Amino acid sequence: MKIRMLKPVFVMVVILTAGIFSCQKINIVTTTTTATNLVGYMEKDPATYSEFLKIIERSGTSSYLNAYGAYTLFAPNNAAVKTYLQLIGKTSVEEIDPDQLKLLVKYHLLSDTIRTPQFTDGKLPVPTMHGEYLITGVKNTDGVSRYVVNRSAVVLTPDVRVGNGILHTTDHVLIPAQKTIAKLLEENTSYSIFTQALKATGYFKTLDTLVYLNDTTARWLTVLAQKDAVFQAAGIASYEALKARYSNLGDPMQPKDSLHLYVGYHILSGLKYVADLVSAPAHETLAPQEVVLTALRGDTLRINEETVAGVFEKGVDVNRNSSDLSATNGVLHDVSAEVYIKVRKPTPVYFDVADQPEIRKLTAKFRKVGNFVTFNLGDLADITWSAGTVTYNCYAPDPTKGAYYWNDWITPSSLRTRAGQNNWIQFKTPVVIKGKYKIWVSYRRDAGGINCQVYFNDVLMPRLINFNDYRYGASTITDEELQSQGWKRYSATAAFNNTVMGCKMVGTADVTTTGRHLIKFVPTGDVGGNTNIDMIHLIPEDMDQFKPRFASDGSLVY
Known part of the structure; x- marks a missing residue:
C-alpha cells in the first residue's frame, strides 16, 4: 500500500499570521518615552492607568516592576479595571485579596520583550509569569483592524518602549483560566455526547485535575473535542448510539474497549496550542501507540490528512475561532468532523x-x-x-x-x-x-x-x-x-x-x-x-x- 509522503512541517517555522493578518491593515502607533520603567510610565498617565496601578501596589509587585529587566506588560486601562470589578461583584481594588491580585498581575506580565510584530494568530512565544500562554489575533471593527488578546482585550496602545520592557494598553482585564478542560466541556451543552463519553470511559476525571509529575512539572493535556452536530453528521444522535458503534467489549471503562481507545485518541499529551500542533507532523495521544497527524494547509490546521492506496483523505479541520481555549490543566480545541483511529504508515x-x-x-x-x-x-x-x-x-x-x-x-x-x-x-x-x-x-x-x-x-x-x-x-x-x-x-x-x-x-x-x-x-x-x-x-x-x-x-x- 503506497502512502503519500507528508511534508515534515515540524522542521519549519510556520508563519501563522500569513492567512489572517496579510489582508488586514492594522493601525499601530509605536510610542517612545523617557520613562525609566513600566511603573514610571503609567504613573505619568493616571487618567489611563491609576486603577491598574492600585492593583500593582496592593499586590506588592510595584517594586518588582520598578526593577531592571526585560518584560512585556499588558496594562488594562481604568475603564477595563472598573468593568472587571463589576464582573466579580466588587466596588474597589481594596476589596480583593492581595494574593489574588498578585496572580492577576503575573497573568499580565511576560519575562521577555514581545512587540506586536511577534504576535501571531495563536499563542505568544513565551508564557506569562502566571504560567499560562496568552492568545493573540486580529479584530476588525468598522474597517479598522486591531490586535486582540485572549479574544476579548483589544490592544489600544501597543509597543510602548520603556527602560525595562514593552507596554501594551488593553481595554479589558485578562482573566486566567478558572476551569479544567472537563468543566469547560461539561458546561457547554453542544459537547453533551462527547462529555458523556468522557465520563463513561473515565477520562472525564483525568481531564478534571492538574497532575504534577514532580514538584514543578505539570502533566498538561490537549483535547480535540467534537460537538453534538459533528456526531450527528456522522449518524450518531446520542451517546448510546456512539457506544453501540464503538464499544466492542460493552464496557468503555476497559482500556482495551474500542470506545475507550476512541476517546483516548482525542486527548493529546502536553500543552499544545495550534502553533504547537503545526510544529510537528505527529502527536502522541492517550490511545497507546496511536498518533494524530497534523498539517497546515494555507491558514487551516488539518488533522489526519493523507493519501492511502491512491485515495486522498482530506482530514478534519480544526475550527480556529473556537480553539486554543486555555484551561487550568491544558488547552481545548474544536474539530469540524469526526476524528477516529487510523492505521499509520511510517513517515519521515x-x-x-x-x-x-x-x-x-x-x-x-x-x-x-x-x-x-x-x-x-x-x-x-x-x-x-x-x-x-x-x-x-x-x-x-x-x-x-x-x-x-x-x-x-x-x-x-x-x-x-x-x-x-x-x-x-x-x-x-x-x-x-x-x-x-x-x-x-x-x-x-x-x-x-x-x-x-x-x-x-x-x-x-x-x-x-x-x-x-x-x-x-x-x-x-x-x-x-x-x-x-x-x-x-x-x-x-x-x-x-x-x-x-x-x-x-x-x-x-x-x-x-x-x-x-x-x-x-x-x-x-x-x-x-x-x-x-x-x-x-x-x-x-x-x-x-x-x-x-x-x-x-x-x-x-x-
Missing part, C-alpha cells in the same frame, strides 16, 4: 536538533542571526550529556562553507573519551511512527567527535560517525553512488560538494512503538575540538532518501 522525521522548547522561548536569540546561547547540564529537557555545556549557535550563512538549516546548530562541549570530559550526548526525537527507518546525521565537519558510536534506544547502529569526516570528490558522483557509500547531500547549497557539510547514514533502526525515542552519540577517540550537529533524519527505508534538501533560510527544496 527531519529532526532539527537546534529546535528545542527552551531555545524556542528565547525569542531574541532563536533563529536570530548573530546569536549564541550556552546551556548547562539540566537546562534542556530533551538533550542530555555527561559534562560541560551545550551551545546553541545561529550565524549568517556562507553557502560555500557553513550552510546550516535555519542557520542554527548545536555544539556540545568537546566529545572525547578523556575522563572528566564530555563522553556522550543524547537527543530525544519528535514522535516517530513505528516502522523501519534509515538514520542520517547531518553536520558541519570540525575537529571533535571522532568515530562516535550511535545508539538508537540503546541499540548500537552498525556504522560509526566521524564528525571530522567528509566525502572527497562529492561533486563528481551521483546521489545513488553517494548513498551506496553511506553519504547524501542534504544541504540545498554547494557546501557539501565543498567538503564542509556532511550527512552520513549510521544504520537502519527498527522502531517498534510509536512515540519519542533516544539517539545517543558516544565517541571512541580522544581528540578535542568542536562537534557541530545540525539535523538527524529518520526516513522509512523504502522511501526516497535524497529529497527534500534543506536551505539555510528554512525552505525545503524537492
Whole structure:
C-alpha cells in the first residue's frame, strides 16, 4: 500500500499570521518615552492607568516592576479595571485579596520583550509569569483592524518602549483560566455526547485535575473535542448510539474497549496550542501507540490528512475561532468532523536538533542571526550529556562553507573519551511512527567527535560517525553512488560538494512503538575540538532518501 509522503512541517517555522493578518491593515502607533520603567510610565498617565496601578501596589509587585529587566506588560486601562470589578461583584481594588491580585498581575506580565510584530494568530512565544500562554489575533471593527488578546482585550496602545520592557494598553482585564478542560466541556451543552463519553470511559476525571509529575512539572493535556452536530453528521444522535458503534467489549471503562481507545485518541499529551500542533507532523495521544497527524494547509490546521492506496483523505479541520481555549490543566480545541483511529504508515522525521522548547522561548536569540546561547547540564529537557555545556549557535550563512538549516546548530562541549570530559550526548526525537527507518546525521565537519558510536534506544547502529569526516570528490558522483557509500547531500547549497557539510547514514533502526525515542552519540577517540550537529533524519527505508534538501533560510527544496 503506497502512502503519500507528508511534508515534515515540524522542521519549519510556520508563519501563522500569513492567512489572517496579510489582508488586514492594522493601525499601530509605536510610542517612545523617557520613562525609566513600566511603573514610571503609567504613573505619568493616571487618567489611563491609576486603577491598574492600585492593583500593582496592593499586590506588592510595584517594586518588582520598578526593577531592571526585560518584560512585556499588558496594562488594562481604568475603564477595563472598573468593568472587571463589576464582573466579580466588587466596588474597589481594596476589596480583593492581595494574593489574588498578585496572580492577576503575573497573568499580565511576560519575562521577555514581545512587540506586536511577534504576535501571531495563536499563542505568544513565551508564557506569562502566571504560567499560562496568552492568545493573540486580529479584530476588525468598522474597517479598522486591531490586535486582540485572549479574544476579548483589544490592544489600544501597543509597543510602548520603556527602560525595562514593552507596554501594551488593553481595554479589558485578562482573566486566567478558572476551569479544567472537563468543566469547560461539561458546561457547554453542544459537547453533551462527547462529555458523556468522557465520563463513561473515565477520562472525564483525568481531564478534571492538574497532575504534577514532580514538584514543578505539570502533566498538561490537549483535547480535540467534537460537538453534538459533528456526531450527528456522522449518524450518531446520542451517546448510546456512539457506544453501540464503538464499544466492542460493552464496557468503555476497559482500556482495551474500542470506545475507550476512541476517546483516548482525542486527548493529546502536553500543552499544545495550534502553533504547537503545526510544529510537528505527529502527536502522541492517550490511545497507546496511536498518533494524530497534523498539517497546515494555507491558514487551516488539518488533522489526519493523507493519501492511502491512491485515495486522498482530506482530514478534519480544526475550527480556529473556537480553539486554543486555555484551561487550568491544558488547552481545548474544536474539530469540524469526526476524528477516529487510523492505521499509520511510517513517515519521515527531519529532526532539527537546534529546535528545542527552551531555545524556542528565547525569542531574541532563536533563529536570530548573530546569536549564541550556552546551556548547562539540566537546562534542556530533551538533550542530555555527561559534562560541560551545550551551545546553541545561529550565524549568517556562507553557502560555500557553513550552510546550516535555519542557520542554527548545536555544539556540545568537546566529545572525547578523556575522563572528566564530555563522553556522550543524547537527543530525544519528535514522535516517530513505528516502522523501519534509515538514520542520517547531518553536520558541519570540525575537529571533535571522532568515530562516535550511535545508539538508537540503546541499540548500537552498525556504522560509526566521524564528525571530522567528509566525502572527497562529492561533486563528481551521483546521489545513488553517494548513498551506496553511506553519504547524501542534504544541504540545498554547494557546501557539501565543498567538503564542509556532511550527512552520513549510521544504520537502519527498527522502531517498534510509536512515540519519542533516544539517539545517543558516544565517541571512541580522544581528540578535542568542536562537534557541530545540525539535523538527524529518520526516513522509512523504502522511501526516497535524497529529497527534500534543506536551505539555510528554512525552505525545503524537492
